[in-house]
Amino acid sequence: QQQVKQSPQSLIVQKGGISIINCAYENTAFDYFPWYQQFPGKGPALLIAIRPDVSEKKEGRFTISFNKSAKQFSLHIMDSQPGDSATYFCAAHLNQAGTALIFGKGTTLSVSS
Amino acid sequence: GAVVSQHPSWVICKSGTSVKIECRSLDFQATTMFWYRQFPKQSLMLMATSNEGSKATYEQGVEKDKFLINHASLTLSTLTVTSAHPEDSSFYICSAPGGPSYNEQFFGPGTRLTVL
Numbered sequence: 001q002q003q004v005k006q007s008p009q010s011l012i013v014q015k016g017g018i019s020i021i022n023c024a025y026e027n028t029a030f031d032y033f034p035w036y037q038q039f040p041g042k043g044p045a046l047l048i049a050i051r052p053d054v055s056e057k058k059e060g061r062f063t064i065s066f067n068k069s070a071k072q073f074s075l076h077i078m079d080s081q082p083g084d085s086a087t088y089f090c091a092a093h094l095n096q097a098g099t100a101l102i103f104g105k106g107t108t109l110s111v112s113s
Numbered sequence: 114g115a116v117v118s119q120h121p122s123w124v125i126c127k128s129g130t131s132v133k134i135e136c137r138s139l140d141f142q143a144t145t146m147f148w149y150r151q152f153p154k155q156s157l158m159l160m161a162t163s164n165e166g167s168k169a170t171y172e173q174g175v176e177k178d179k180f181l182i183n184h185a186s187l188t189l190s191t192l193t194v195t196s197a198h199p200e201d202s203s204f205y206i207c208s209a210p211g212g213p214s215y216n217e218q219f220f221g222p223g224t225r226l227t228v229l
Contacts, residue, residue, distance in 0.1 A: 032216035043220040
């Protein structure tokens with residue numbers, strides 16, 4: 001019940017295309033859903049995050065879509081660029097101090113030029 | 114946003130030696146910090162929760178006598194890998210909650226440990 005399932009494991013998108021990564025969770029007590037971007041040899045960096053009271057959040061080319069009833073959320077990267085090539089992790093967090101993020105297994109995105 | 118640093122960024126050591134990794138919150142205080150380990154092409158695996166002024170909480174399967182955690186101040190947590198072996202070679206990352214809510218977590222740049 002603590003898992004966050006992420007798919008696909010890897011994704012190849014042409015430059016200018018839309019990259020879509022999906023995540024699903026079971027625990028309805030989660031109340032914060034961030035996406036992290038990680039480049040090789042670097043720590044994860046927060047990309048965008050959403051709470052369950054909204055269905056969509058957009059920041060630049062990055063959009064999170066959230067479906068509370070289905071317990072699913074997804075990251076959309078519009079106009080994908082080669083510089084977006086990285087590993088993306090979805091995560092979930094309980095509204096409780098001192099608890100860690102629960103991570104998905106990650107998606108390796110390659111944007112071809 | 115809040116900044117978390119780690120030192121060193123990479124370290125190579127001989128089998129049997131101990132290695133200390135520092136995690137610092139630079140512009141905020143962190144009563145809690147988290148230590149993760151990441152193997153190549155895998156996700157982050159939570160090792161332990163570090164609490165300022167008290168003992169760390171270790172995840173199941175993580176040897177607390179091998180991975181010593183000390184959170185001596187509100188801005189510093191250390192992870193010491195004792196008697197390191199080649200299988201301990203990994204990318205170690207710390208994080209700390211920051212910002213206006215419990216939820217936001219800020220990650221350090223990671224430390225690459227290679228044990229020969």
